[in-house]
Amino acid sequence: MNFTWSDAAYFWPEAIMALTFIACVLTDLVTRGRRHGVTLSVLIAGTVVSLAMTVIKAPEASHYVFGQMVVIDPFAHFFRYVFLFVTLVTAVFSYSSREIMGKDRENQGEYYSFLAVMCFGMMVMAEANDLLMLALSIELVSITSYIMAGYARFSLRSTEASLKYVLWGAMSSGVMLYGASILYGLTGATGFSAIREGLLAGSGSELALLVGMLFVLAGIGYKISAVPFHFWTPDVYEGAPTPVTALFSAGPKAAGFALLIRFFYTSLVQTDGTGGVTLLEGIQWPWLLAIMSAVTMTWGNLAALRQTNVKRMLAYSSIAHVGYLLMGFVLLTQAGLQAILFYLLIYAIMNLGAFLVVIALNNRLHSEHMDDYAGLGYREPILAGAMTIFLFSLTGLPPTAGFVAKFYLFAALVDSQLWWLALLGVLNSVISLYYYMSIARSMYFTPATETGGLGLSRAHVALVVILAVPTLVLGLYWSPVKALADSSLAFLLGG
Amino acid sequence: MPDLTTLHVHLGHYLTLSAILFFIGVSGVVFRRNAIIMFMSIELMLTAVNLTFLAVSRQLGDHQGHVFVLFALAVAAAEAGVGLAILVEIFKRRGSIDVDDFRKLME
Numbered sequence: 001m002n003f004t005w006s007d008a009a010y011f012w013p014e015a016i017m018a019l020t021f022i023a024c025v026l027t028d029l030v031t032r033g034r035r036h037g038v039t040l041s042v043l044i045a046g047t048v049v050s051l052a053m054t055v056i057k058a059p060e061a062s063h064y065v066f067g068q069m070v071v072i073d074p075f076a077h078f079f080r081y082v083f084l085f086v087t088l089v090t091a092v093f094s095y096s097s098r099e100i101m102g103k104d105r106e107n108q109g110e111y112y113s114f115l116a117v118m119c120f121g122m123m124v125m126a127e128a129n130d131l132l133m134l135a136l137s138i139e140l141v142s143i144t145s146y147i148m149a150g151y152a153r154f155s156l157r158s159t160e161a162s163l164k165y166v167l168w169g170a171m172s173s174g175v176m177l178y179g180a181s182i183l184y185g186l187t188g189a190t191g192f193s194a195i196r197e198g199l200l201a202g203s204g205s206e207l208a209l210l211v212g213m214l215f216v217l218a219g220i221g222y223k224i225s226a227v228p229f230h231f232w233t234p235d236v237y238e239g240a241p242t243p244v245t246a247l248f249s250a251g252p253k254a255a256g257f258a259l260l261i262r263f264f265y266t267s268l269v270q271t272d273g274t275g276g277v278t279l280l281e282g283i284q285w286p287w288l289l290a291i292m293s294a295v296t297m298t299w300g301n302l303a304a305l306r307q308t309n310v311k312r313m314l315a316y317s318s319i320a321h322v323g324y325l326l327m328g329f330v331l332l333t334q335a336g337l338q339a340i341l342f343y344l345l346i347y348a349i350m351n352l353g354a355f356l357v358v359i360a361l362n363n364r365l366h367s368e369h370m371d372d373y374a375g376l377g378y379r380e381p382i383l384a385g386a387m388t389i390f391l392f393s394l395t396g397l398p399p400t401a402g403f404v405a406k407f408y409l410f411a412a413l414v415d416s417q418l419w420w421l422a423l424l425g426v427l428n429s430v431i432s433l434y435y436y437m438s439i440a441r442s443m444y445f446t447p448a449t450e451t452g453g454l455g456l457s458r459a460h461v462a463l464v465v466i467l468a469v470p471t472l473v474l475g476l477y478w479s480p481v482k483a484l485a486d487s488s489l490a491f492l493l494g495g
Numbered sequence: 496m497p498d499l500t501t502l503h504v505h506l507g508h509y510l511t512l513s514a515i516l517f518f519i520g521v522s523g524v525v526f527r528r529n530a531i532i533m534f535m536s537i538e539l540m541l542t543a544v545n546l547t548f549l550a551v552s553r554q555l556g557d558h559q560g561h562v563f564v565l566f567a568l569a570v571a572a573a574e575a576g577v578g579l580a581i582l583v584e585i586f587k588r589r590g591s592i593d594v595d596d597f598r599k600l601m602e
Contacts, residue, residue: 174540
């Protein structure tokens with residue numbers, strides 16, 4: 001295991017985020033935790049520089065660095081964009097959130113340092129090529145998440161969410177590590193591709209392999225909150241401060257999918273040279289994943305139906321979206337994976353947008369209850385209009401980006417002749433229309449108890465509009481983004 | 496009394512012990528309601544993980560497992576640190592660490 005400086009050259013964006021973390025901590029120390037704007041500027045500057053490095057240093061091929069622990073390839077590169085975008089948006093709207101920046105919260109500077117380190121962790125998750133890296137990056141993101149979920153430590157709901165998260169999270173990482181240790185025992189290797197070689201050599205029993213794989217999948221499944229590892233999601237999403245919830249629903253989830261795809265592909269799948277794939281062992285993975293996907297989306301949507309708290313509803317809806325995303329994963333076809341990547345990016349935009357509206361309203365209304373949204377269509381027309389766009393997009397109605405993203409997922413399923421799952425996906429979208437539109441109904445058709453605007457800051461409204469525009473534009477003209485997602489999967493063809 | 500000099504401990508013994516430890520840990524998390532006991536059970540699970548890694552590593556004569564254990568220990572410590580800090584905070588506000596009392600979010 002050698003370290004060379006030429007390896008480090010591929011790692012610039014991550015290195016900059018790590019340095020940003022240190023810079024944020026130091027800034028907070030120097031300003032004695034009083035000038036949060038300065039810490040925020042440091043974070044934003046670091047993220048922008050990292051983004052610039054990402055653009056400049058686009059990898060054309062797979063580079064295995066740090067003794068094959070980490071792989072930098074176009075796939076990881078695509079996710080860098082997603083994570084940096086999510087971090088940037090979260091940082092900006094955290095600053096305007098009452099829950100984060102309210103009077104009785106000290107140490108806001110720390111919050112920005114955690115954002116930086118979480119972004120670093122997510123980027124490494126998408127690049128992990130070894131069980132050790134898998135465990136470390138997941139833990140880095142998880143431990144940061146526990147702290148951020150309990151960030152509003154004077155709120156009982158926030159601390160409770162944090163405790164539930166840390167208990168179940170630590171347990172799931174224990175299960176995942178045990179799975180990793182079984183895989184190591186079976187193959188004598190921790191690198192993903194070495195595991196595949198070990199498995200091809202036919203070592204160990206089928207049962208032990210199944211247990212090991214299922215345990216590792218449980219750990220990743222917990223991160224992406226797929227049924228049956230979803231039980232923490234509603235409580236944590238509702239209890240955590242809203243900007244943190246927005247981050248959780250977009251960032252770590254995408255990172256979990258990146259890790260899932262890479263782990264599955266590199267350690268279990270054999271490419272046959274013509275672009276087709278075959279699964280390594282006799283276990284019926286497609287069936288397992290298809291059932292998981294079907295149950296996840298149905299459960300998420302049905303549970304969302306009876307929610308009146310918008311934040312909790314969005315938590316359940318995020319579980320449903322994981323179900324849709326898993327649909328693309330079921331058959332492990334190239335088209336399905338391309339659809340997943342595209343969907344993850346669109347989902348990040350529209351979901352952050354919807355949460356941003358919830359944050360803006362929470363600042364004034366101090367509530368996320370649907371009844372309190374009554375008449376907002378007339379009190380805050382721009383905000384309500386943008387929210388309607390996000391909700392349309394989350395449902396998957398044209399002409400929004402959500403429709404295009406969902407269309408590609410269904411198209412991949414129909415291509416592979418998995419009709420029943422595609423049909424279930426469509427049915428689920430219809431169910432989701434009901435609860436998404438009940439928010440819109442409340443905003444436009446329920447008379448308001450008060451009149452007049454809410455006096456929201458212009459910057460906040462502008463940010464909402466900035467996210468609403470791509471949600472609409474990508475619904476009409478999406479080919480460059482889709483091409484980026486498609487080309488980033490080239491590593492699969494190479495085998 | 497068995498002759499201790501002929502008693503050999505094999506890989507299988509280690510793996511069995513670690514499987515037993517792991518399931519004691521899991522049942523601790525699932526069945527106990529005291530948050531501190533739950534954390535202890537999680538530590539037990541991680542101990543089982545470490546034991547498996549070390550046993551396999553020794554059997555194969557490979558260093559990877561040892562390295563993994565070192566990292567796993569550090570991560571477990573960090574996790575316990577954060578977990579206990581959250582627990583202290585919640586105990587200060589609520590005076591209880593029974594997880595069944597934490598139902599504010601389920602209403």
